[in-house]
Amino acid sequence: MRVWAISNQKGGVGKTTTAMSLGSLLAAEGKRTLLVDMDPHASLSGYIGVEGGAHGSVYDLFGVSGNPLPVRTLVHATQWGNLSVLPASAAMITLDRQLGTKPGMGLVLSQALAELAPDFDHVLLDCPPTLGVLMVNALAASDRLLVPTQTEALALAGLERMLRSLSMIERSRGKPMPRTIVPTLFDARTHASRACLAQLREQYGDVVSEAVIPTDTQIREASAAGVPLASWPAARRGGLAYRQLLAELLAKPATAVTDAAA
Incomplete structure (x- = not known):
């Protein structure tokens, strides 16, 4: 079972769209796919029509009010074959306060997904934009990180924060986390977008995906209709x-982490 976390410490960069698009494409190819909504805002859950x-x-899963529920x-299940969801709820925003420094809380999701390993081929985690127990759980459970990054100058700061947070979590994991930076909301007509893409490629090299997600109003239309891109x-x-991105992710091993790519 492959587990991919989709995260960035900036909102509005296409995390939920990326999770839903890749998940629906995997499901359309016959892969048993689970989407896990780790964001208390529950955008992915709302998109797919399954609220927590x-x-x-x-x-x-965290057993804050008693025993954890079985995962x-x-x-x-969703109306789309092979696609399932573990939804979010607003209560998740209280987890950091309620759990405090309680030990073992960073591996809750890893343990839950281990139980589901016979049931799914791929798991995609839509992460919150803030570093806390939910993001720590997502990264601890994953074997690859996708970082959607809007191709504009302000988005680069969010990317840098995400990579700094990742470095801290890697020290706890004791091993590197392969990652792929995914340029999103690219508008080839603007100099700013082209310059940002060039900067990403120059600064991060092979860590940046070859596939680039363009600005496409139909992506928003699909989201508003609650329909995945595959449909x-x-x-x-x-x-x-997104089809090109998925093919690249499946064919190309995740880039090993080096000091230059961190």
Whole structure:
């Protein structure tokens, strides 16, 4: 089972769109795919139409109010074949305060996903934009990190924060986390977008994906309709870019971490 975390410490860079798009494309190829919404804002859960709360969510894995719920009871099938979701809920925002320094809380998700290993081929984790127990759990459970990064100057600061946070977590893991930076919201018509993409490639080299996700209004239309890109033919440019990205991720080993790429 492959587990990919999709994270950046900046909002609005396409994390949820990337998780949903890659997940739906994997499912369309017959891969048993689980989407895990690690963000208390629950954008992914809302997109896919499976809200947490009364039906249980990632929050219930932590046993804050009693014993943790079995992870299989929290996984929901969706209307799209091979695609399941473990939803988020607003209660997750309280986890850092409620758990405090309680030991062992950084491996809760890893242990839950280990139980699901026979059931899924791929797991994609849509992470919150803040460093806390949820992001720590996601990165600890993952074997690859995808960092969607909007191709504009301000987004580079969020990328740098994300990589600094990753360095701290790598020290705790005792091993490097392979990562891929995914340029998103690229507009080839603007100098700013082209310059930012060039800077990403110059600074991070092979860590940056060859595939670039363009600005495509049909991606927003698909999201508003609650339909994944794999089922939204109008999103031709965006859909093609995500297909190229998925092919690249499956064919190309994640880039090993070096000091230059950190």
